[in-house]
Amino acid sequence: DQQVKQNSPSLSVQEGRISILNCDYTNSMFDYFLWYKKYPAEGPTFLISISSIKDKNEDGRFTVFLNKSAKHLSLHIVPSQPGDSAVYFCAAAYNAGNNRKLIWGLGTSLAVNP
Amino acid sequence: GAGVSQSPSNKVTEKGKDVELRCDPISGHTALYWYRQSLGQGLEFLIYFQGNSAPDKSGLPSDRFSAERTGGSVSTLTIQRTQQEDSAVYLCASRVGGGYEQYFGPGTRLTVT
Numbered sequence: 001d002q003q004v005k006q007n008s009p010s011l012s013v014q015e016g017r018i019s020i021l022n023c024d025y026t027n028s029m030f031d032y033f034l035w036y037k038k039y040p041a042e043g044p045t046f047l048i049s050i051s052s053i054k055d056k057n058e059d060g061r062f063t064v065f066l067n068k069s070a071k072h073l074s075l076h077i078v079p080s081q082p083g084d085s086a087v088y089f090c091a092a093a094y095n096a097g098n099n100r101k102l103i104w105g106l107g108t109s110l111a112v113n114p
Numbered sequence: 115g116a117g118v119s120q121s122p123s124n125k126v127t128e129k130g131k132d133v134e135l136r137c138d139p140i141s142g143h144t145a146l147y148w149y150r151q152s153l154g155q156g157l158e159f160l161i162y163f164q165g166n167s168a169p170d171k172s173g174l175p176s177d178r179f180s181a182e183r184t185g186g187s188v189s190t191l192t193i194q195r196t197q198q199e200d201s202a203v204y205l206c207a208s209r210v211g212g213g214y215e216q217y218f219g220p221g222t223r224l225t226v227t
Contacts, residue, residue, distance in 0.1 A: 032214045034214065034215065036218075041220070041221075042220055042221075043118070043205050043207070043218030043219050043220050043221050044157070044205075044218045045218070046215045046216070046217065049214065049215060089156070089157070091157075093214045096170070097170070098164055098167050098170075099162045099164065099170045100145075100209075100214055101159065101162075102157075102159075102214075102216065104156045104157040105156060106155065106156040107156060
C-alpha cells in the first residue's frame, strides 16, 4: 500500500512555463516532507522541504505547497528550464523509534522542452 | 566538500555469488541509510544506522542481506548467494543527527546474471 503517491509518472512542459508536480499521502504521522531530484546514473539530490506546521516554502524558482487537510503537497518550478528535466521524488518523514524514516513516492519524470 | 561515495559503481555477478557494496558517508554525518531501487520502482528502505544505536534492519528483504558500519563511518552491504531479483541500484545516504535531509551517493548498479 503506497503511503506516498505521485500519480503522474511523467510531465512535459515548455521552457519558461510553470511545472507543477503533485504528491498525495495517507499517513497523518508524517511531519516533514521533502522533494528530491534525480538525474540518470546519479543519486537523488535534495531540493526543498517543508515542515507540517507550514503551508508554503520557497527557494528561488522552487516552491512547495502543503495542504494538510487534503494530505496533498505540490512542487512548483517557475520558470522551468531544460536543466530541470529529471525524475522528481516526493518523500514524507516520520519518527519510528530512533529512526527518522522517509517514505518515498515512485517519482515523476519531468521533461522541459526548449 | 566531499559527498557520499559508493563503490563499485557497477557490479555484475553470477547468481549464487556473494557481493559487497561499500559506502563512505559525509564526514560527521551520524546517520546512514541503505536503499535499493529496482527498475520502475521507488526507493525501498533496507537498513539504517544511527551512531552507536542498534541498527534498524526492518527493511532487509531476507537473511541473505546484511550490513555493518565500522567505526561510525564506512558501511558495507553484503548480499549472500545473490539471486536475479537482487538486480537493482543500491543507494547509500547519510544525514546529520538532527536533520531530515538525506544526502545520497551515486549508487551501485548490481546486475545478477
